[in-house]
Amino acid sequence: MKNNTDGRQFNGLTRYKKLIILSVIFLVSGIGYFIFWFMFSRFTQSTDNAYVMGNQIPIHTQISGGISSIYVDDNDFVRKKDVIAQLESIDAENNFIYAKNELAKVIRETQQIKLTTEKLLASIRLKQATLDKLEKDLARREGLWSRKAISKEEIEHARQDVLIALNDLNISKQELEINNALLMQNSLLEQPKIQQAISKLKEAWLNLKRVTIVSPVTGYVSRRQVQIGAQVNRGERLLVIVPLDQVWVEANFKEVQLKHIRLGQKVKLTSDYYGDDIKFDGVITGIAMGTGSAFSLLPAQNATGNWIKVIQRLPVRIELNKEQIKEYPLRVGLSMYVTVDTSDVSGKLLTDISPQEIKYQTDVLAYDLDEFKQLVQEIMQNNLILESNIQ
Structure with missing residues (x-):
């Protein structure tokens, strides 16, 4: 009987030590996480609801006529003023x-x-x-x-x-x-x-002059719709050109994440396309004037019927490092993971400076x-x- 009692005491002591050790581990982990959150995490906001956006420049005909020649196809690279298509000139x-x-x-x-x-x-x-x-x-x-x-x-x-x-x-x-x-x-x-x-x-x-259709920018051909022999009307779209040096990221943050987000804050981004090893640098340049639901074709009518609160998201525009884009080109529509450093909240919520220079320009339409x-x-x-x- 004595041996059995000693065994139970030993096992109870062992479990007690394990509980203490486990509690200490949890306590240390909690303290460590709190310290990490207090020092770093509370100054960041992140989301995976972010996508690469870019200018998609539609090429339209300026006169009516039949397509006699097509010089490009989807995914072809074209330079500014390269001939894209030719209309019958008779x-x-x-x-x-x-x-x-x-x-x-x-x-x-x-x-x-x-x-x-x-x-x-x-x-x-x-x-x-x-x-x-x-x-x-x-x-x-x-x-x-x-x-x-x-x-x-x-x-x-x-x-x-x-x-x-x-x-x-x-x-x-x-x-x-x-x-x-x-x-x-x-x-x-x-x-x-x-x-x-x-x-x-x-x-x-x-x-x-307009029977010869040229590219207004340098970029890549996409969504070609025109075929040779087709009769096109004035203003009809033929294809789209995407300049990959004119891309940015639109990150859709929840409204509860926007409290400390300001213009000019630094951003780190990763893409599934390149993996976590390639990190892009960015900066916040704009916060949208409305949520996606407010600007949708059929906006929600929250004043009718039963109402359920849904946390809204607000698009935030992030400009990317031009040199990184040249080295690692991004495609329009790719998903991104975005992390914003919100430690500096001295920036503005809205810009109050009007543009003083032309952002996009082409001279191919001038003769x-x-x-x-x-x-x-x-x-x-x-x-x-x-x-x-x-x-």
């Missing part, structure tokens, strides 16, 4: 030739009006001289008539000649006024009909107008009769 060429001929026609018609003006001025001077001569003859005959030196019929004919000459002069003056109203003393290039013809020629010239001006000058010179008409 219609654009015909319209361009027609517009050139219309401008030449209007130039010649306007010059004809100017020449008519010169002709009318010469005619008026001649008719004025004729009228002056007839009036002098009438005055002399009036003196002779007063002395009964000529017949009544002769004086009547002289008076009629003066009246006819006066009316003829007035008609020419009215015709001159009509011509002046058409020209308004403007130079040839300033005439409304010529300006209208130049505008139509410019539109035809631009449309001829060299000097080439068009040279074209207009050539048409003018080839159809001018009097160079003095250009002032």
